[in-house]
Structures are given as C-alpha cells and as structure tokens.
Amino acid sequence: MATKKDLKSIYDYKPSNPHDPKMPSLERTNESDNDNFFDDSEFYFESSINPNAVKKEENKEILMEGLEDNKKNASSIIAKIKSVNATTNTLEQITKTQEELVTNEFVMPDPTSELNIFNAFANRKYRALEEVSKTKEMIKNVRGEVRQKLTEKEIKKIIETFRSKVVKITQKEVVIKNSKYGFEIYRNSTDNRYWVAASCFEEIWDPKKNNYVNLWSGNSFTGYGYHSLEETINQTINMMTKGKTGNIIWKDFVTGWSKQKNRFYAGDEPTQFTYTEYKKIVKWYRENKIWILVKQANVKDIEDLMEENKRKRQTGESISPMATIQAKLLEPPRRASLVFGYPVKDPNYKGKDFANPENKLYEIGFALTE
Incomplete structure (x- = not known):
C-alpha cells in the first residue's frame, strides 16, 4: 500500500522538459501587463428607472393575464350552454312535428287538384283541346313567310x-x-x-x-x-x-359539238353560243349524256388515227407499220363530266331585260374538280 510519504511525493513532481511550450505556467501575471483586463468593481451605475414603478407594471401584467384567462374560460362555457340549448330546441321541434303528423282525421283529396284521379279523367278532353290549339298555332308559325x-x-x-x-x-x-x-x-x-x-x-x-x-x-x-x-x-x-365559289379551275372549254358523233370539241378559248343553239346543246346532252365524249380540238387522238387508217384502206393506200405503236401512245376521247354552262353579255343587245335568256350569250366549260 502507498504510504503518506508516497502521496506527498506527487506534489514534488518535476517535468523532464521544463521549457515545454504546451506546459501551462503556474506563475501569476501582472495586471498592468494585460491590456484587455477590465475590473468593473470600481464602477457603479445608478438606474434612472424607479424600481417601484417597474414592480407595479409587472403586477399589472400579471393581473391582465389572469383576466384574459378568465374571459376565455367564460366564453367557452357560454358557447357550450348555447349549443346545449340549441340541441334541446331542435329535439322539441322534432317531437312537435311528429305529433302533428300523427293524426286520426280522415283527409279528403282536393277536388280542384289535377292529381285527383277523378279530375284526371274529367279534364282529359280539355287538355286534348289545348294541345290541339297549340299545335295549330305552331303550324301557323311554321307556314309563315320565311x-x-x-x-x-x-x-x-x-x-x-x-x-x-x-x-x-x-x-x-x-x-x-x-x-x-x-x-x-x-x-x-x-x-x-x-x-x-x-x-x-x-x-x-x-x-x-x-x-x-x-x-x-x-x-x-x-x-x-x-x-x-x-x-x-x-x-x-x-x-x-375569291374563295371556293370564285376561284374556279377550268380544264378546257367547249369550242364546238357534233350531234351525229356525240362529241364535244374542247379548247382553251370558249365559244359563245346563242340561246337557240345553247338550248339544242342542253337537250342533246340530257338525251345522250352517257354516250357523249370530249375530243380535243386540233389534237390528234386514237380516234383520228383509226379514221385515217380506215380511209387509207378504202383508197388502197399503204398503212405505216408504226401505226400500231402510234395507236398505243395516243389517248382516246374522255368522258364528258363536270360540264357547266353560264351566261355572258351579248354585245349586240342594248336593252335592260337581262332576265330574259334570249338576250344573252352562253359559254360551256369543263371544271377540273367538283
């Protein structure tokens, strides 16, 4: 066991390196050497506020806090009382209505009401008459001049x-x-x-x-x-x-027609027909619509080639061997479709009866699209 002498030897400890910078110094420094040293024991500050007034204000705050708590508690109690009263009133009203509904009296139906089954049969005739009159008024309004x-x-x-x-x-x-x-x-x-x-x-x-x-x-x-x-x-x-009704794309126009061959002759410039001739074209077109074809004027097609070869055979002329190849390259006449006629001004007419169809000239064109 350690003796008292051994314990006392602890206080006599000496470090091996007395100049170690990490070792704290146990010496007391002078107060004059420390620039940051400040002793406030020598100074005394008097308060400009009255300590009694401060105490009174603190007491007032405590009293106000107590009053606010009391007000909150009182308002909550009043709200609870009101809710209880409201529930009791509603319960009383429900019981009263239930008592009113439960009656032992015999109730007769209203004789003037339409819900009465007797009135439903009796007034059926009058209701039918009212519906008839309404429909007549609607028909009159519809038949009115639009x-x-x-x-x-x-x-x-x-x-x-x-x-x-x-x-x-x-x-x-x-x-x-x-x-x-x-x-x-x-x-x-x-x-x-x-x-x-x-x-x-x-x-x-x-x-x-x-x-x-x-x-x-x-x-x-x-x-x-x-x-x-x-x-x-x-x-x-x-x-x-402008628009769809104004910008019309024409494929070509009628320059002539043949009733015997059922052909329209088409070109770039339209021919103006008189009313009598235009009337004949209209009649012919309606009677032979499915047979009429459109042939390009001054353009040789397969129909012209076949007629030429037929004429050469009749006269005994020789037919070129290239005729068969040429026939495959040429196009046949097309079907007459999208044919539209329209009036134009007659330069020889000086009157003002423009609605009369005889006082105009007419042109016929083939539209490219519908």
Missing part, C-alpha cells in the same frame, strides 16, 4: 349591278349565275337581314328551268347576312372572285 318581299328599288339595284348574270327575278329573291356557281339574294323575315347564298346548278344549266340548291359544306351552307343591301351586294361580288 322571306320578305323585296322592293322594286332593291330589285332594280341588284339587276343594274349584275346585269347579264341575272337569271331569275321574283318578288322575294334574285338569282345570279356566275361561271360554275350561282348566288341567291333575298331578305329573311326572322332576322330582317339581306342574305346572299351560294348555289349549285345542274349539268348542263338550263336557263328556262333554273334548278339549283344551296351550296353546303358540312352542316352549314355558304352564305352571309347583312343589315344593308349594299353590303350584301359587295359580299356577292367578293364571292364571285
């Missing part, structure tokens, strides 16, 4: 604007035919607007019949309505030159 009558001044203005293109004049509409499509100008009675609607005519157009339908795209027809006639006329002119 189009208003145009004034003479309005009709005259339309005729003077389009002149030879006018093909039909009535009190309610004026129909115009321009190249492939036509246009119908009228006034609607429902919205009191002037309307222009694009129209499609049959092949070939007959000036006497004027069969046409409105041009539809999907579920809507091509037309515009305006409150003034001037705007409607301007829109008609715009539709004649």
